[in-house]
Amino acid sequence: MIPLFKPSLGLPEEQAVTAVLRSGWLGNGPRAAALEKKLARLTGTKYAVALNSATAALHLSLLTTTKPGDEVISSSLTFVAANQAVLQAGGKIVFCDCDPETLSTDTADVLKKITPKTKAIIVTHYGGHPADLKPLLTVCSKKKIALIEDCAHACGSYYYGRHVGGFGRLGCFSFAAIKNLTTGDGGMIVTNVKRLAERIRHLAWSGISSSTWARYRQAGPKAHRKWEYDVTDLGFKYQMNDLAAAIGLVQFNKLKPGNGKRAAIARRYNLAFRKVDWIKPLTIKPWARSSHHNYVIKVPAKIRNHLIDYLHDNGISANVHYLPNHLYKMFDKFPQLVPVTERVWREIVLLPIFPDLSKADQNKIIKTILKFR
Numbered sequence: 001m002i003p004l005f006k007p008s009l010g011l012p013e014e015q016a017v018t019a020v021l022r023s024g025w026l027g028n029g030p031r032a033a034a035l036e037k038k039l040a041r042l043t044g045t046k047y048a049v050a051l052n053s054a055t056a057a058l059h060l061s062l063l064t065t066t067k068p069g070d071e072v073i074s075s076s077l078t079f080v081a082a083n084q085a086v087l088q089a090g091g092k093i094v095f096c097d098c099d100p101e102t103l104s105t106d107t108a109d110v111l112k113k114i115t116p117k118t119k120a121i122i123v124t125h126y127g128g129h130p131a132d133l134k135p136l137l138t139v140c141s142k143k144k145i146a147l148i149e150d151c152a153h154a155c156g157s158y159y160y161g162r163h164v165g166g167f168g169r170l171g172c173f174s175f176a177a178i179k180n181l182t183t184g185d186g187g188m189i190v191t192n193v194k195r196l197a198e199r200i201r202h203l204a205w206s207g208i209s210s211s212t213w214a215r216y217r218q219a220g221p222k223a224h225r226k227w228e229y230d231v232t233d234l235g236f237k238y239q240m241n242d243l244a245a246a247i248g249l250v251q252f253n254k255l256k257p258g259n260g261k262r263a264a265i266a267r268r269y270n271l272a273f274r275k276v277d278w279i280k281p282l283t284i285k286p287w288a289r290s291s292h293h294n295y296v297i298k299v300p301a302k303i304r305n306h307l308i309d310y311l312h313d314n315g316i317s318a319n320v321h322y323l324p325n326h327l328y329k330m331f332d333k334f335p336q337l338v339p340v341t342e343r344v345w346r347e348i349v350l351l352p353i354f355p356d357l358s359k360a361d362q363n364k365i366i367k368t369i370l371k372f373r
């Protein structure tokens with residue numbers, strides 16, 4: 001079976017993990033701090049906090065920027081963690097549509113849905129294609145709305161030449177197993193707001209007033225009194241551990257070449273499907289450089305599931321990301337005005353894309369698809 005996604009892992013990751021195991025320090029420590037520095041530099045932000053997932057990143061983002069009862073505009077075509085985070089912070093979801101050409105958040109629809117109660121907007125850079133942020137930045141700064149970028153797919157994505165994540169108030173990254181940069185599971189928040197970075201770091205470590213690593217390194221006559229800290233807030237155990245961070249540091253160096261390979265794979269698919277009237281690849285907008293986290297084609301809704309079944313029968317994985325969140329039972333009570341999402345999700349098919357996908361396998365995928373009709 002050709003998988004849909006596959007992480008690129010090798011000896012360097014094994015060696016990095018072994019080094020951490022041998023160091024005796026497995027928890028949040030110097031490697032997590034080093035990875036934070038790298039992502040802050042990549043995104044041009046001042047602060048980064050390493051976490052155990054983008055789910056945690058989104059939760060803490062909403063918790064630190066909204067209050068119970070606030071409205072939060074968020075895409076329906078996303079992973080459910082983003083919308084659950086709104087509810088975890090006590091907010092009300094106002095679902096917005098996606099752009100049918102990129103599947104990222106549709107800025108125009110967001111602008112229409114802003115009310116005086118809107119306190120945050122979660123923008124989804126779907127598949128690594130940056131949403132059009134400029135019109136939102138102006139409005140958000142004028143109306144004091146927190147713009148939260150969901151960059152789970154967008155490690156190595158650029159908007160007008162600048163890496164995503166630092167445009168909004170907070171940027172949330174995922175390093176889950178299938179992401180362009182993986183640590184097995186992991187995530188990070190980037191921001192330019194010191195107060196938010198400090199608060200998020202604090203909440204991610206159970207509301208404890210100092211990190212274990214900092215206390216461990218403390219010098220002085222009372223340095224052995226490791227219990228002398230205060231707990232000031234209701235927190236969470238959301239930190240990244242150094243085993244994960246060590247993998248992330250190796251993966252960081254692979255990000256650019258890996259995304260380059262993804263781009264080449266996407267180009268080959270686009271070329272192969274160019275003249276096929278029943279297949280429509282997504283569009284890359286002029287402002288965008290995508291991480292190509294996934295590769296999506298749109299096909300007529302009535303054949304979509306048959307195509308996926310047929311690919312499966314031929315040893316090729318394909319999938320649909322995502323079933324729109326507003327259709328899940330738990331979101332029943334929120335307004336569901338997303339006609340584009342309702343139409344387009346029925347047409348989408350994700351095809352295999354990952355840096356180590358061989359040409360032979362890609363040729364097989366293309367040939368099999370072209371024989372379908």
Ligand SMILES: Cc1ncc(COP(=O)(O)O)c(C=O)c1O
Pocket residue numbers: 052053054055056078079081082124150152153173174175176186187
């Ligand atoms: C768009 C989006 N947001 C958030 C997440 C949550 O990421 P994580 O698995 O790191 O919690 C994902 C994960 O797939 C995602 O695709």
